Amino acid sequence: MSGTRAKYQKVAYYPGCALEGTAHSYNRSTQAVGKALGLDLVEVKNWNCCGAMEVKNIDPKLQTYLSSRVMSIAATEMKMDVVMAPCNGCYHNLKKAEYDLAHDAQSAEVVDRLSKKAGHATYRAGQVETIHALDWIKHGIGEEGLKRRLRGSLKGLKVANYYGCMYTRPRHIFPEKDQGPGSESTSKPHYMDDLLAVAGAVNVDFPLKTACCGGAHTLSDSDTSTKLVLNIIRAAEAAGAEVIATECPTCHSGLEMHQVRAEKKFGQATKVKIVYFTQLLGLALGLGPKQVGVHENISDSMDFLRQKGIA
Amino acid sequence: MTPLPDIERRLASFIETQDLHVEDAYELLSLGESVLEQWVAAKGLEPTRDTREGFRLLALHRQGCTDEPSFNACRETCRELAYHYNLVTLEPQHADTAQRLRMMTLVANHLYLFVAGKMQVHGLGDFCCASRPLRQEAATDSA
Numbered sequence: 001m002s003g004t005r006a007k008y009q010k011v012a013y014y015p016g017c018a019l020e021g022t023a024h025s026y027n028r029s030t031q032a033v034g035k036a037l038g039l040d041l042v043e044v045k046n047w048n049c050c051g052a053m054e055v056k057n058i059d060p061k062l063q064t065y066l067s068s069r070v071m072s073i074a075a076t077e078m079k080m081d082v083v084m085a086p087c088n089g090c091y092h093n094l095k096k097a098e099y100d101l102a103h104d105a106q107s108a109e110v111v112d113r114l115s116k117k118a119g120h121a122t123y124r125a126g127q128v129e130t131i132h133a134l135d136w137i138k139h140g141i142g143e144e145g146l147k148r149r150l151r152g153s154l155k156g157l158k159v160a161n162y163y164g165c166m167y168t169r170p171r172h173i174f175p176e177k178d179q180g181p182g183s184e185s186t187s188k189p190h191y192m193d194d195l196l197a198v199a200g201a202v203n204v205d206f207p208l209k210t211a212c213c214g215g216a217h218t219l220s221d222s223d224t225s226t227k228l229v230l231n232i233i234r235a236a237e238a239a240g241a242e243v244i245a246t247e248c249p250t251c252h253s254g255l256e257m258h259q260v261r262a263e264k265k266f267g268q269a270t271k272v273k274i275v276y277f278t279q280l281l282g283l284a285l286g287l288g289p290k291q292v293g294v295h296e297n298i299s300d301s302m303d304f305l306r307q308k309g310i311a
Numbered sequence: 312m313t314p315l316p317d318i319e320r321r322l323a324s325f326i327e328t329q330d331l332h333v334e335d336a337y338e339l340l341s342l343g344e345s346v347l348e349q350w351v352a353a354k355g356l357e358p359t360r361d362t363r364e365g366f367r368l369l370a371l372h373r374q375g376c377t378d379e380p381s382f383n384a385c386r387e388t389c390r391e392l393a394y395h396y397n398l399v400t401l402e403p404q405h406a407d408t409a410q411r412l413r414m415m416t417l418v419a420n421h422l423y424l425f426v427a428g429k430m431q432v433h434g435l436g437d438f439c440c441a442s443r444p445l446r447q448e449a450a451t452d453s454a
Contacts, residue, residue: 165384207391207418212384212425224428235417
């Protein structure tokens with residue numbers, strides 16, 4: 001077993017706020033897939049918000065501190081080497097905090113001061129490695145390992161893989177990406193494509209994989225968000241997709257909600273289903289639709305998946 | 312420069328039609344450039360005539376990112392537009408040309424929606440999550 005594969009067998013799990021609310025099906029399916037694959041998730045004790053968008057907009061260094069606290073708990077209290085964050089926002093913020101602490105003395109000073117005030121160990125850059133759920137499965141199990149564990153198949157389901165804007169941006173906080181064969185690409189990410197192809201999906205050629213879904217302005221400027229989402233959905237449908245696979249709770253709920261809103265507000269009905277990649281993997285691993293939370297999605301794909309013989 | 316409402320109308324007509332031709336790739340690329348020209352000009356700059364990797368579109372995007380890291384969120388959209396332009400114009404007889412043009416239309420439309428939304432929400436403020444004006448305001452308040 002390679003060093004990375006061994007390291008990812010047991011990781012600290014940082015679900016983040018969204019996975020306890022609107023993205024509960026992502027939480028459920030991530031844990032179920034981990035169990036089915038024999039990968040251990042140990043939830044970060046007493047975790048806090050990563051700083052999300054709200055804190056970052058007002059005080060970026062406070063966001064760095066909040067993310068550092070999560071990593072500090074994983075490193076010093078739990079003695080873990082790896083933190084896995086399935087949410088793109090959390091993943092992005094922890095990576096950004098890691099970068100800031102390694103490169104900005106002022107950030108390190110603020111984090112040290114706030115950590116002492118809060119009474120926990122100060123996180124030092126490099127104590128843990130933050131990964132996404134895609135990295136976890138791709139490197140913790142790999143395509144061959146996944147293939148061996150499949151109990152079913154996605155049976156040629158046509159999938160547009162949508163990664164969103166935070167999984168790859170900004171490039172400098174993801175030094176492990178763009179490192180040649182085997183590594184993730186920031187311009188054309190492919191980890192989700194790779195895993196779902198092994199599970200029997202047919203990935204369509206989808207040019208808006210990392211395009212903005214307007215998630216940050218979903219409340220303050222809903223019409224723009226709806227138009228952006230509608231355009232993404234139209235592109236997926238034009239590419240022949242039956243399903244858009246997601247790996248970010250903000251993107252996922254935005255796609256689901258604005259798909260409904262596009263029909264109500266603009267009379268633009270679309271049919272494509274929105275499903276987390278972990279739900280699709282779970283079904284291919286032989287888990288039931290309820291075990292992966294299909295019933296918890298707003299985008300109702302239960303009948304569709306049954307008709308396809310997948311659920 | 313083509314005004315944004317005109318760009319929107321033209322893109323909408325491309326989206327509606329099923330009858331796309333190879334020559335439309337030139338106009339779609341040009342519409343993309345027009346969108347970025349609007350953004351650059353709104354920032355008080357003269358839109359560049361330079362090219363990057365053979366495309367003025369990519370040079371305009373680069374120019375649009377000046378002091379505006381969040382504008383990088385449309386980098387891949389610009390590159391996809393250039394990529395589809397190449398696909399269509401270098402292989403006009405390809406069986407997938409109609410589909411590639413359809414995709415190019417939606418990619419161009421996404422660029423328009425992103426940039427127009429960005430300009431609309433806060434004048435020239437930030438559309439996506441790196442809301443620089445808010446941070447600047449906070450920094451001013453605490454000074």
